[in-house]
Amino acid sequence: PSLSRSSDVTLDTVSWHDIGGYEDVKERLHRALEWPIKHAAAFKRLGLHAPRGVLLYGPPGCSKTSLARAAAGASGMRLQVLSGAQLFSMYVGEGEGILRTAFQRSRMTAPSILFIDEIDAIVGGRAQETSSGGGSDASTRILSTLLTEMDGLESSTGVLVLAATNRPHVLDAALLRPGRLDVLLYVPPPDVLGRLDILRVHSRGMPLAEDVDLQALAHRTDTFTGADLASLCQEAALMALREGMDMAHEVNKRHFESALAVARPSLSAAQI
Numbered sequence: 001p002s003l004s005r006s007s008d009v010t011l012d013t014v015s016w017h018d019i020g021g022y023e024d025v026k027e028r029l030h031r032a033l034e035w036p037i038k039h040a041a042a043f044k045r046l047g048l049h050a051p052r053g054v055l056l057y058g059p060p061g062c063s064k065t066s067l068a069r070a071a072a073g074a075s076g077m078r079l080q081v082l083s084g085a086q087l088f089s090m091y092v093g094e095g096e097g098i099l100r101t102a103f104q105r106s107r108m109t110a111p112s113i114l115f116i117d118e119i120d121a122i123v124g125g126r127a128q129e130t131s132s133g134g135g136s137d138a139s140t141r142i143l144s145t146l147l148t149e150m151d152g153l154e155s156s157t158g159v160l161v162l163a164a165t166n167r168p169h170v171l172d173a174a175l176l177r178p179g180r181l182d183v184l185l186y187v188p189p190p191d192v193l194g195r196l197d198i199l200r201v202h203s204r205g206m207p208l209a210e211d212v213d214l215q216a217l218a219h220r221t222d223t224f225t226g227a228d229l230a231s232l233c234q235e236a237a238l239m240a241l242r243e244g245m246d247m248a249h250e251v252n253k254r255h256f257e258s259a260l261a262v263a264r265p266s267l268s269a270a271q272i
């Protein structure tokens with residue numbers, strides 16, 4: 001199968017400092033990834049197994065991809081990204097082939113992370129078809145390939161499967177058994193302190209005027225995700241630029257106000 005549809009193996013450069021908030025998620029991911037490598041001898045001595053799979057779940061747009069990239073970058077692990085939706089939409093047999101090749105590459109480039117975004121796309125299809133009596137062959141085959149590949153990972157191979165979903169309830173229970181995706185991390189919408197931190201990350205390269213109050217902005221952006229806050233900062237800087245290409249030296253409060261006026265946050269009040 002063609003490899004061009006799975007993304008390249010990369011040594012990612014995003015660091016934990018590029019991700020605002022989420023301190024406890026970062027800490028737990030860091031532990032799941034780095035401890036088995038850094039303290040390999042102690043793990044062996046104590047008979048501890050390195051986790052093979054971690055599931056990040058939570059509403060869309062809430063930093064799951066960023067967390068995967070930072071986790072890889074921070075621990076010096078290679079990262080390979082696959083999309084569940086893409087795997088599911090391929091021709092018969094192609095999805096399984098891509099998945100097998102991705103595992104093979106991960107083993108060859110270990111220590112490495114195989115990130116499967118929207119993993120529910122594989123299993124969600126199966127759930128739907130089953131309720132109508134059929135059972136989707138495609139998703140059953142992709143799921144069983146995934147389970148076989150995960151079961152074949154020795155904990156010493158240094159390959160971690162990181163998966164993300166915003167529909168954890170549709171996942172097949174077999175996927176969540178011990179030795180598979182057995183570490184579950186909830187990635188919630190950012191709270192006010194998280195939002196402040198994210199605003200700081202995205203405005204740190206900007207010349208902010210003194211009248212910009214990031215704390216107040218954090219309070220006014222309840223339904224914003226990390227991605228929304230990143231574009232809010234970009235939009236504010238663009239507003240400054242629009243005022244005058246040569247005169248724009250600072251981004252100030254009124255630029256943020258104009259950006260807020262046109263911003264469209266991703267979350268609804270019910271999701272926070």
Ligand code: ATP
Pocket residue numbers: 018019020021022059060061062063064065066067164198201225226227228230
């Ligand atoms: P998810 O993976 O949760 O479905 P997503 O893929 O839309 O969401 P990300 O790719 O993690 O979300 O985020 C998109 C962009 O938003 C990132 O490239 C980054 O610039 C910004 N961003 C998201 N979360 C954060 C954060 N916690 N701190 C800083 N920037 C963030």
